[in-house]
Amino acid sequence: MSERHLLADVGGTNTRVGLADARGLLPDTVRIYENAGFDGLAPLLAAYLCETEPGPIDALCAGVAGPVRDGDAQLTNHDWFIAAADLAAATGAARVRLINDLQAQGYALDDVPPAAxxxxxxxxxxxxxxxxxxxxxxxxxxxxxxxxxxxxxxxxxxxxxxxxxxxxxxxxxxxxxxxxxxxxxxxxxxxxxxxxxxxxxxxxxxxxxxxxxxxxxxxxxxxxxxxxxxxxxxxxxxxxxxxxxxxxxxxxxxxxxxxxxxxxxxxxxxxxxxxxxxxxxxxxxxxxxxxxxxxxADDTIALAGCARHLRQTAHA
Missing domain, CATH: 3.40.367.20 (Hexokinase; domain 1)
Known part of the structure; x- marks a missing residue:
């Protein structure tokens, strides 16, 4: 059975969330949330999982608009502090990776469709x-x-x-x-x-x-x-x-x-x-x-970068 990965692109204003399997990002799963409606990333992801009911999550990768240190992150242009342990508790993911949002964009470059x-x-x-x-x-x-x-x-x-x-x-x-x-x-x-x-x-x-x-x-x-x-x-x-x-x-x-x-x-x-x-x-x-x-021109491509990062680090 293919693993199910949870992906998030966390900006200063909005957060995009989606799912991936072994083939990569599943475009039909992508949703966009305003950060102002949530107290943090963990409750936002919990709400997404409640709405979509995808089943067990094996791994999670979030590209965040701020520096990542020791597995945790502080957004630069929003007041969220994001702890990997909180995300694991909220989603059940056994493996959690936080990377900078531009790293996620960079990892996506080979997956950008020509039309974008x-x-x-x-x-x-x-x-x-x-x-x-x-x-x-x-x-x-x-x-x-x-x-x-x-x-x-x-x-x-x-x-x-x-x-x-x-x-x-x-x-x-x-x-x-x-x-x-x-x-x-x-x-x-x-x-x-x-x-x-x-x-x-x-x-x-x-x-x-x-x-x-x-x-x-x-x-x-x-x-x-x-x-x-x-x-x-x-x-x-x-x-x-x-x-x-x-x-x-x-x-x-x-x-x-x-x-x-x-x-x-x-x-x-x-x-x-x-x-x-x-x-x-x-x-x-x-x-x-x-x-x-x-x-x-694709504003969801960072999610594909998060999916690639999880694939590349699967055995790290």
Whole structure:
């Protein structure tokens, strides 16, 4: 009898839950829950199991939006502390794995269907088995570096969204970063490059209080010039940060953008000027132009990454 695995992609706002068997994620089992409706991940998963009645759970993997230490995790943009022991008690799973949510996205790259891969620029075909980089933009921001090793994927954890925003030659971007430092003293990348970050940029430019989705819509409908200015500034900083990260890791297999904010802004990145700060790297400009940039349009793919991680660690 095939094992039954429980999977969770835990963001700062929503949690996606699904089941997997030996073949991988079972798409029809995926459900989305608002975190605000639960006191923690354990009761949320218990509610899912009560609703779906899948039978015994053999293993559980959750990709969580925060650092994982000693098997437990604290979400960065929500007040949940997640203990592996609590998840085991709530679900009956004998094996519980917590990984960073971007690690889950990285482990999923080989399982992304072609229809969910949206090339954003006309780049050179990537070499086989090359390093890849996943950059997530949603409630927060983070990255995952994806390495191939002996037919398996190796995706180390990272918290790059809380590394500092770079020095910017663009005067307006530099002024924005100084402003963000007033409320975020360590000046993290995600203070600008996230859904809430886009809202901060728009307000700093004198815009009305709009959600990130409303800002993108206002830009598309040309109803708010400040929305276009905010997105242009966002794309400029994103190009600089993504370019720095790519120089750190040389992901010649591609840069992959994921997350709700990424899906909203990706169609506009070319026109907003992302490419110039991304590729302007002196003698390394030609290398940067050869890095494919792709949007992952499937917002449940991290669950497939959790399933792969469980398969890879089954005998660890």
């Amino acid at each position: 891969r949206v090339p954003l620029f006309d780049d050179a075909p990537p070499p086989p088995d090359a390093t890849r980089l996943v950059l997530g933009l949603g409630t927060g921001c983070n990255v995952a570096v994806v390495h191939q090793s002996g037919g398996r994927l190796f995706v180390p954890p990272a918290e790059s969204g809380h590394s500092a925003l770079p020095h910017m030659a663009d005067a307006q971007a530099s002024a924005l970063i100084r402003h963000l430092a007033e409320t975020h003293p360590h000046c993290p990348v995600e203070a600008a490059l996230s859904g809430p970050g886009l809202m901060r940029i728009h307000r700093w430019l004198g815009g009305a209080a709009l959600s990130s989705a409303q800002i993108v819509t206002a830009h598309e409908q040309r109803t708010d010039p400040r929305a276009t200015q905010a997105l242009t500034l966002f794309a400029t900083i994103l190009g600089a940060v993504a370019g720095n990260l790519c120089l750190h890791h040389l992901p010649m297999g591609g840069l992959y953008l994921i997350g709700g904010t990424a899906r909203a802004i990706a169609p506009h990145l070319r026109d907003l000027g992302f490419a110039a700060p991304f590729t302007a790297r002196g003698p390394y400009s030609a290398i940067m132009r050869d890095i494919p940039v792709t949007l992952i």
